Amino acid sequence: MYIVRRWSVRNARLLEATYDAFERFLVAMHPLWNAIGYSRLERPVAAVEKWVKSFFFDCQMCGQCSLSSTGMSCPMNCPKQLRNGPCGGVRANGNCEVKPEMRCVWVEAWEGSRRMKNGDAIHSVQAAVDFSLAGRSYWLVTARERYEQQHALKETRA
Numbered sequence: 001m002y003i004v005r006r007w008s009v010r011n012a013r014l015l016e017a018t019y020d021a022f023e024r025f026l027v028a029m030h031p032l033w034n035a036i037g038y039s040r041l042e043r044p045v046a047a048v049e050k051w052v053k054s055f056f057f058d059c060q061m062c063g064q065c066s067l068s069s070t071g072m073s074c075p076m077n078c079p080k081q082l083r084n085g086p087c088g089g090v091r092a093n094g095n096c097e098v099k100p101e102m103r104c105v106w107v108e109a110w111e112g113s114r115r116m117k118n119g120d121a122i123h124s125v126q127a128a129v130d131f132s133l134a135g136r137s138y139w140l141v142t143a144r145e146r147y148e149q150q151h152a153l154k155e156t157r158a
C-alpha cells in the first residue's frame with residue numbers, strides 16, 4: 001500500500017532497529033530452523049514474509065532484499081527495477097518519469113537512508129537482480145548465512 005510504503009521510509013530508523021532485533025532472533029533460532037529443515041520452512045515462512053513486507057514495503061519477494069541498504073524503500077517498486085540509484089528521468093518534484101503520481105523510489109531511498117544508523121550502506125553497489133531467486137524467503141537465507149558467518153568467525157578466533 002503506497003501510503004504505508006511512504007510511512008516506512010519516514011520511519012526507516014525505527015524499522016531498521018526493529019529488523020536488527022528480528023534478525024538477531026532469526027539467527028539465534030538457527031538450530032531450531034535447522035532441526036525442522038530449511039526446505040520444509042520455506043513455504044510457510046515465505047508466505048508470512050510476503051504478507052508482512054507487502055504491507056510495509058509493497059514487497060515483490062525478489063529474494064534478495066536490499067531494504068537495509070535502500071532507506072527502507074523497495075527498489076523493485078521502481079518501474080525500471082533499478083538497484084543502484086535513479087535513472088535520469090526523475091522529475092523536478094522528485095516523482096517518477098514512468099509513474100508521475102509516484103515519488104521516485106530512489107529519492108525515497110536516499111531520504112530514508114539519511115534517517116538510518118547504517119544508512120551509508122546505500123553507497124554500496126548492489127548486484128543485479130537474479131530472478132531465479134524470486135519468491136524465496138530472504139529471512140531464512142539471512143538466518144542461515146549470518147549464523148554460518150558468525151560460526152566461522154568464532155572458529156577462526158579459537
Ligand code: SF4
Nearest residue numbers: 059060061062065074
Ligand atoms: S528488495 Fe526484494 S525482498 Fe526486499 S522488499 Fe523489495 S522485493 Fe521484497
